[in-house]
Amino acid sequence: EADIYQTPRYLVIGTGKKITLECSQTMGHDKMYWYQQDPGMELHLIHYSYGVNSTEKGDLSSESTVSRIRTEHFPLTLESARPSHTSQYLCASHDRNQETQYFGPGTRLLVL
Amino acid sequence: AQSVTQLGSHVSVSEGALVLLRCNYSSSVPPYLFWYVQYPNQGLQLLLKYTSAATLVKGINGFEAEFKKSETSFHLTKPSAHMSDAAEYFCAISGGYQKVTFGTGTKLQVIP
Numbered sequence: 001e002a003d004i005y006q007t008p009r010y011l012v013i014g015t016g017k018k019i020t021l022e023c024s025q026t027m028g029h030d031k032m033y034w035y036q037q038d039p040g041m042e043l044h045l046i047h048y049s050y051g052v053n054s055t056e057k058g059d060l061s062s063e064s065t066v067s068r069i070r071t072e073h074f075p076l077t078l079e080s081a082r083p084s085h086t087s088q089y090l091c092a093s094h095d096r097n098q099e100t101q102y103f104g105p106g107t108r109l110l111v112l
Numbered sequence: 113a114q115s116v117t118q119l120g121s122h123v124s125v126s127e128g129a130l131v132l133l134r135c136n137y138s139s140s141v142p143p144y145l146f147w148y149v150q151y152p153n154q155g156l157q158l159l160l161k162y163t164s165a166a167t168l169v170k171g172i173n174g175f176e177a178e179f180k181k182s183e184t185s186f187h188l189t190k191p192s193a194h195m196s197d198a199a200e201y202f203c204a205i206s207g208g209y210q211k212v213t214f215g216t217g218t219k220l221q222v223i224p
Contacts, residue, residue: 006155033211040200042216043156090155094212099144099163101204101212103155 003027004104006091012110013081021076021107023091031094032074033101034058034066036087043090049074081111114139116186116203118215126223131175131190133218135203138184143207145186147177150200150217159201162186173197198222 004025013019025032030051035043035058045058049068063085064078074093078085091104119134137143144163148156160171167179173196177188188201203215 004155040217040219043202043214045211048211092156098161099206100146100158100161102158103148105155106153108153 004091004093004102006089006104006107008107009105010108010110012112014112015080015082017081019078019081019109021089021091021109023074023076023104024072025074025093025102025104026072027093027095027102028071029093029095029102030071031096032068033092033094034064034074034076035090035092036060036062037090037106038087047076081109083111085109086111114141114143114205114207114213116145116205116213116215118201118203118218120218121216122219122221124221124223125193127195128192131188131193131197131220133188133201133203133220135177135186135188135215136184137186137203137205139205139207141207143205145177145179146204146206146212147171147175147186147188148202148204148214149173150202152199156202159188193220193222195222195224 007022034047044060046062047066089107092101115138117136146161147159160169162179170176200217206212
């Protein structure tokens, strides 16, 4: 079982602010993912990474950006938050030996 | 290409009754299949997975799923529903070095 941490768990912020959502995992997994999920809705892949210095956009267009400078860390940044960014953001990492994704607890973002 | 289809966005069962959540898949390669559970304000937790070993897979919390290649199905069952089973359940598929694809989710309501 992977340990994946996301901070903050909840964030309320004003329009125009820059925010960074943190995601860290301790299992040395190369692949990491960010999903956006509106309450009670399906998951949408917005970013992924196959390793250090690798980042790709996902299936759903997003104004956020990501970086992968260290294997264990995959932060997501919104340069200027807008109310349309209000959602839950889920981070996951992939254990290739078990072919399984493990998820963090999520960050619920509210932009006023 | 790969996909999963979850039949029924909402399922209601009485406490103690059989739980059956349906998932059909499409894949051009032998798939890995997963069921995840999501409780309110939480990330996704792995319930069980099929990785080409036994076709009947047992997971946590008394859930199990059977891989049926002839029917391209991977339905999730539990003999007796408990109030704590109320959550959203996601079926997912991966294989052939593709990213994991999630279904649209099924919300399970357990009626006392």
